[in-house]
Amino acid sequence: MLLNRKSVELLAPAGTWDALVAGVESGADACYLGGKHFNMRMHEGDFNFDDEMLKKAIAYTHEHGVKLYITLNNLISDEEIPALREYLTYLNEIRPDAILVQDFAVLELIHEMGIKIPVHTSVMMNTHNEHAIEKLKEYGITRVVVGREMTLSELSLFRERTGIEVEYFMHGDMCISESGQCIHSGVVFGQSGNRGRCLKPCRWAYQLIDEQTGEVLDKDSDGAYKLALKDMCMYRHIPQLIQAGVFSFKIEGRMRPAPFIRRIVSTYRKAIDAYIADPTGWQPDEEGWKSLYENRARDFTTTFAFGSPDKKDIGFDGTREPRFFSDAVKEAGFQDEILKQERDIDKSNPDHRTLSVRVNTVGAACAVIDNGADIVYVGGETFRPNKPWSLKDFAEVIAYNKGRAKIIINTPRTTMRRECGELEQFFTALRQRELKADGIMVSNLGSLKLAKRLTDLPVQADVSFNLFNHLAAKFLKENGLTMGTASYELSFEQLREIVESSELPIEVVVHGSYESMICDHNIPGMSLPFFNELNNPEVLDRRYALLDKAGEKHSLRVDQFGRNHIYFAKDLCLYPYLAKFNGLGAYRIEAQDYAPEFAGMVTRIYRTALDNLAAGKEAFHADDLETLKKGPRELGLGTYRFRRSRNSI
Structure with a gap:
């Protein structure tokens, strides 16, 4: 593969106009941002772009030879479909270079409405095998943001077999759960991470305990923040990214201020250009590294790029966590005032x-x-x-x-x-x-x-x-x-x-x-000094649980593939x-x-x-309900305690 300036794309985030300008001026090949609705960053009212600003952003980036992608990458509920139709009509008029999607409803509407905008799949669609690509190509998908759990060696083979354009996270905040497979915030708070409103239960403090005895097993661990994955940083591994076949290098950070975006984009721009100009003579620019490291939010990791993460990839002590979005709470029991008032589903039943x-x-x-x-x-x-x-x-x-x-x-x-x-x-x-x-x-x-x-x-x-x-x-x-x-x-x-x-x-x-989350991380193995499946494989069969600060016990189950399934405290x-x-x-x-x-x-x-x-x-029958209560966990209503999962309009 002979490299040139167009061989890879440096993709910058923008949550504000100033951040967009910073990304463009610092050398981004493309920028991505969200409208005021239908995207994965819905918490902050001062962020994201209204319709007129979206139009202005497209004009500005195109004037500077930069592409603009719009995120439409959250789950859509039925009451939002009419507004989604209007939004797609508007996007089709102003013509961004692509939209990023998660929900299959968007693919349906794009086909139905004759939308002519290129479509990329969001990481939230959890695309992680070549057979899924075969299906997505039938819907005109031109690029996928691959799952975070994919190593570069797997990605290289994936790219070779499918021919699809690949976007890969290279810098920024990472989820510990598989994309699209964390429902903790949505069930406990009615604010879904799949709808742009995650309150980050992964950043809570937990103790690792023996589920059956309650014994605390991690008294000597590095800290309580066992699910607090550090930020991705692939600055020192740009050659591996390029040679693996990654086309778009994605920087995460749509909530970051303009100076932060300017620093990161310009640093990566310089490093990528240096590699393209002289691959054999390339080495990381230590001044660039120093700039990234000294201005970091969390500490850095390469997550799955080179294999499974371990304890060095977790910010156990919580000292570099920039913001805690929520505290642990008791999960809902039978808090059914709203559900009792709801009209029954009006659809006929079979005999x-x-x-x-x-x-x-x-x-x-x-x-x-x-x-x-x-x-x-x-x-x-x-x-x-x-x-x-x-x-x-x-x-x-x-x-x-x-x-x-x-x-x-x-x-x-x-x-x-x-x-x-x-x-x-x-x-x-x-x-x-x-x-x-x-x-x-x-x-x-x-x-x-x-x-x-x-x-x-x-x-x-x-x-x-x-x-x-x-x-x-x-x-x-x-x-x-x-x-x-x-x-x-x-x-x-x-x-x-x-x-x-x-x-x-x-x-x-x-x-x-x-399950509230599915993780490809070995959570007990990262917390327990005696955990060594080669010397004592019986540690895999022990029943572990995570105990949060509200006293809720979350069962931890390990499947035959080594994945960790974290359960809600209530059934x-x-x-x-x-x-x-x-x-x-x-x-x-x-x-x-x-x-x-x-x-x-x-x-x-x-x-x-x-x-x-x-x-x-x-x-x-009350007696039967009492029998049901004899299961392994207490019982509750989950998300049915809420009027609705908070929407994205």
């Missing part, structure tokens, strides 16, 4: 209401089948010390079932190169061994593409698709999916809009334990309110963290309640 259950073991699958589950989800991630699902396990469940329930094969939420390779082999084995499964559940566009290509089974969408509106449901239906699972971050009012408007059947989780329970939830494709129980006996008991209670509703009888 038999479908109950689905996700389980963790063969024993649990058999238990929920015996207690009336209509759909059983098996497979996908397994949390140690349970073993991953084998072909033999699937065959055993199918044989035991004898056609009583539908057996749906679940797949991992994250499918990097390893998982995609395993899925290809697994889907082929499903067909060759004639395992009589009834369908497949997928969590991203890549596994959807594989499932449709390698099997002839019905495919449905799991919660990782962040289904937030009826247009996203339409997108899924058009791509051959038979059912979609609603986002956990929807309020009842917002869920009602989707269920009443969608032609795609909508599944809703009504009970169970669920979701909608048992007292089932009569409001009409017209659902399925009522789902998340029993993946339940023992077989308890999973069967919960299934029986919900089966009885749904059957009573269908028969016009009382569904709620």
Whole structure:
């Protein structure tokens, strides 16, 4: 690859006009910014650009030979769709060089309205495999901001196989959770990180404890801020970025002041130009490094660029944290004043209401089948010390079932190169061994593409698709999916809009334990001096939890891929309110963290309640609610305590 000035793009953030000017004058090839609505930085009223300023910004950047990208990269709820149509019409008139998107609804509207603006996928779409790119190219996507968990070696192969233009974060604030897979702020505060309003629970103080005994395990650790990832800084690794095939070098920081932007952009501009002019003679300019380091907000890390992060990449002591957006709070119990006032979903019910259950073991699958589950989800991630699902396990469940329930094969939420390779082999084995499964559940566009290509089974969408509106449901239906699972971050009012408007059947989780974040970091390993899986692999099977300052205990589960799943302190329970939830494709129980006996008991209670509703009888029984309270965690309402997930208009 012969390099020239156009070989790479230096992409600068702008939250104000002064910051935009600073980026342009300092040598950015492109700038990105957001309007007053529909973007991932919605907290600060003085930031972002109104419609007239957007038009002015495009004119200004183009006069200086700089491209301008507009972020439209948050989840959209149904009440916001009319305003989104108006906004897209306006953007089509003023013609930015691209828009960055997360929600499938935007792709639907772009196609429907004939919008001619190039489209890039935001990092929030969590694009991390080549099969997803194949699907996105069908919608005219020209660039992807790849997931933060992708190493440069993986990225290089990814770029080579897909030919897609790649944008990669090179400097700034990083999330510890996988992009789009953190719902902690949305569920606890009604302010979703997927909608630009994150209150950053990852920056809280936590103790690492033994979940079963409560023993504090990290008394000798470096500090309490275990999820506080340091800021990305790839200044010393510009050659590796360029040679890996990264085209756009993205600086994060739309809330940063103009002098901060000017310093960073000019420093990177000089270093990139020096490498392009003389690659073999390049070395980091130490004056440039000193400027970045002495003016840093947090300390620096390279996160996943060269492999998995470790303890050196976490700001454990919290001393360099520039701002704490929130404090730990007790999660909501049955604070149901708003939910009780809500109008019931107005959609007809079938004679038999479908109950689905996700389980963790063969024993649990058999238990929920015996207690009336209509759909059983098996497979996908397994949390140690349970073993991953084998072909033999699937065959055993199918044989035991004898056609009583539908057996749906679940797949991992994250499918990097390893998982995609395993899925290809697994889907082929499903067909060759004639395992009589009834369908497949997928969590991203890549596994959807594989499932449709390698099997002839019905495919449905799991919660990782962040289904937030009826247009996203339409997108899924058009791509051959038979059912979609609603986002956990929807309020009842917002869920009602989707269920009443969608032609795609909508599944809703009504009970169970669920993850607030999914992390590709080894959280116990970064905090515990005795954690060494090579010397004592049993440390992987110990049950850990994070204890926050409000006294809430968040179970920590490690799957077979080494990913850490952080759970909410309370399990979701909608048992007292089932009569409001009409017209659902399925009522789902998340029993993946339940023992077989308890999973069967919960299934029986919900089966009885749904059957009573269908028969016009009382569904709620106080004794059954007391039984449900005997699970591993307290129960709560999650986001259904709020009127709505705070919007982005």
